[in-house]
Each structure stands twice: as C-alpha cells, then as structure tokens.
Amino acid sequence: MRTLLLVSLLLIGSPAPPALAGDHPLAEAQTLDLAQRSIAIRSVRGDDNQTGEVAKLFRDALIAGGWQPEDVVVEPFDDTAFLIATWPGSDPSLGPIVLSAHMDVVEARPEDWERDPFTPVIENGYLFGRGASDTKFDAALAIASMIELRRQGFTPRRSIVIAYSGDEETTMATSKIIAERLKDARVVLNVDGASGSFDETTGKPLFWSWQGGEKTYVDFQLETTNPGGHSSAPRDDNAIAELAQALVRIAAYRFKPELNDITRAYFENAAPLETNPTKAQAMRAFAADPTNAEAIAVLRADPYEIGKIGTTCVPTMVSGGHAENALPQRATAIVNCRLFPGHSITETMAELEQVAGTPKVTFSNITGDASIQAPASPLDEDLVTSFEKALFKAWGEMPVIPMQSSGASDSMWYRAIGVPSYGASGTFIKDSDSYAHGLNERISLSNVEPGVVYYITLMSDLAAK
Secondary structure, eight states, X not given: OHXXXXXXXXXXXXXXXXXXXXXXXXXHHHHHHHHHHHHTSOOOSSTTOOHHHHHHHHHHHHHHTTOOGGGEEEEEETTEEEEEEEEOOSOTXXXXXXXXXXXXXXXXXXXXXXXXXXSOEEETTEEESTTTTTTHHHHHHHHHHHHHHHHTTOOOSSOEEEEEESOTTTTOHHHHHHHHHTTTOSEEXXXXXXXXXXXXXXXXXXXEEEEEEEOEEEEEEEEEEOOOEETTSOOSOOHHHXXXXXXXXXXXXXXXXXXXXXXXXXXXHHGGGOSOHHHHHHHHHHHHOTTOHHHHHHHHTOTTTGGGSSOEEEEEEEEEOSOTTEEOSEXXXXXEEEEOTTOOHHHHHHHHHHHHXXXXXXXXXXXXXXXXXXXXOOOOHHHHHHHHHHHHHHHOOOOEEEEEESSOOTHHHHHHTTOOEEEOOSOEEXXXXXXXXXTTOEEEGGGHHHHHHHHHHHHHHHHTO
C-alpha cells in the first residue's frame, strides 16, 4: 500500500502512465514523471529558452532523492544552463563515472505536429513530445535510476557525476565547459539517444550498440566574387557558374575508404544480422580488405553505410547574385563534411580545393567553436563486459555491436581532452519510430522497466571498481 501511495504521489499532475509491474516501481514512475514534465518545458535556444527550468526540475528531484544541495550545481550560461550533480564516492582519488546527456531540444512548430510538441502525450504504449527520444526520456531514466540506486543503500567507490549540457543541439558551449571541468573522469557514458534496435515485426530487441567514436563535423564556405556587369553582356567568368562547376566536382568526389578498430568490429559483428546477402558479404569483405572495390560500391550505395567507410562531404546550401538582370558579383555555398577520425580539417579542405579545380573559388572553415576534432575512444574490453552484464540482465542476451557515428555529440569534447566517452543508452527503438529532430517524436514505454535495471546494474558495477 505504501509503495502504491508513493507512486501515485510521484505522478500527481501527470497523464496516467501504463501499468507499472517491474521490480522498481518508484523509479519507473519517476522516470515517466520527469520525462513528461521536462518535455512540457520548452528548452529551445532563443527567446524564452527554458532549459534552465529543466535543470531545476532535475536538481530538485536529485536533492529530494538524497543528494546534498551543494553537490547539485545548476549554472546559467547565456540563454541556457547546465547541470552537474555529484554523488561522492568513498575513494576521492579515483576518477568519477560520468552520466552525460543534454536538456535542450531542437525547435518544433505546433502547427506541423499531430500533437502539440511540448504537451507530453502517452498513447498506444508510446510517449510523444519533443525530446522524447532526443533526449529527455533518457535523461530522466538515468536520474530516476540513480535515485533508486541510492535508495537501495549503494555506496559508490568512485564518484558518480550526472552532467547534463544545455546547448548540445546548437553551440555546444556548455558541453565544452562541462568536459573541461570533468577532465579527471575515468569514463563518460553518454545516454543521448537509443543504443538498441527493436525488430520491426516482433518488437523484440534485435541488437545493442555502443558508440566509441564519431566523425568530426565541419562546415566549409566556398565563395566566388566578380566585378559583375549587365546581364545583356555575359562573360565566361561568371561567379555562379564557376561555383557551380566546383560544387558538381565535390558532389561527385568520394574520399578514400578506411577502417579503424571500431568500424572494423562494427562490420564484422553487424554482417551476421544483415538480411540482404549482398550487403552482408560486402560488410565482411570490407572489414577484411578496405580496398575491395565491389564491397565499397555496395556500401557506398547504402545511405546508412556510406558514412561508416570514410570521410563524406556534400553541398548543403547555395546563394548568389544580387539582381535578375545583372551578372553575379558574388556566389557562396556551404559544403558540410563529416571527417573520419584521424584526418584534420586543414588536410580535408586542401583535398577539396584540389577536387574543385577552380582557383577562383576560395575556401574557408566557418564551423566555429561548435565542433572539435577528437580521436576514437579505446576498445575497452572490461567496459564492454560491464555493458553486456547490464544489458543482458535488463533485456536478455543479444548481439552487441561497436559503432562510430557521423557526429556530433557531447562525447567529442571529452575525447578531445583524453577522456574516454561512449554512447551507451539503455533504451531501444524501431527504425520506423526514429523521429528525433522530426515530427511526432516518440519513445516506446517498454523501455522504462528494463532501462532502470540497465542503469542500476551498469553504474553499480563501474562505480564499485
């Protein structure tokens, strides 16, 4: 009776959740409560950015759950805020275990959605709303699980730090600040986005992946200028035409295919799960020989795989001219690149300049401070064992696959200063339910019960070492 009363109190003012039947009903209820309340807060950059309110919501939950007020810091920054909450370990000489997520979301226009994006709705076993999958549900699940772990009387040897940024979707300024403050961390577990995949037909777990590296995000601006003139007297040196020629060459160019330890392990482990025999054979062949032309052709033709075999660059924006009846005086374009780890921005820009083959087109890096080059995290077998222990206890045994993403996440700021960081969310999603940054974003509530088990198991294991 007492447990049911507490669950009810946690959910006052929230839409009715599905039935809670797990071993941790308080944590499950609190996950839903925090997820719904945070989704209702419009944490979008710009006017009326309320990310700070999300941070305060999480802060209050942690203090109520046993954290000392001085150990939970909410720090405003520009129009946003970030949160760092420390559960002190018994051995302060050891580097902490960090749970990383972000509290901001991308913009969502209510008129475009079937449901208001900032009004959480539970329907047909899903939680709908902006941030449901990216990444307020995961942030709430991790916090509720740590409160449950503390409620159980666990004493960590290593400190556990919950570090949530406030501008991951935009400038990443707070992401950088947090990483610098936690540069003594043993490891960072980034719970940003589902790491598991559900089978489209059965809805059962298909495989789980951990992300150990990501490509470097870069924006290059290409520009041509010209004195211009009257459109009735055209010349060969047309700024728009010159830029267009360079863009066509860049769009057709393919960087050298390559592998690292993480991507090789991905192709080796993912190939047995691939239902298309041609693609499966290509994955195996590329893992064995990254110069295999037939394998490269198959993987390049697949939008899901092309980014895993090397650097990619693609034109994304173009503008030019100043009047309908005048020769253009200026034309610009943006080429967005995702650099395979190990390649510098300078090196890649020089390669693109050579590909463009148009000296009159000037290149500049306009990425700013929102991205940084970072090496992949090491393939840590002990950590993978801990992942598998927690995953299998929560969901049952399944294939575990290393992944390298196309970037960018908060993990890159840790990796850039030598702190290993891994994408390791405890949630699963169907490909057909993947609406992060899009309309009608959702997450399956079948994640709640096993998600709590996953985080409790993983964190108690890592924080005890």
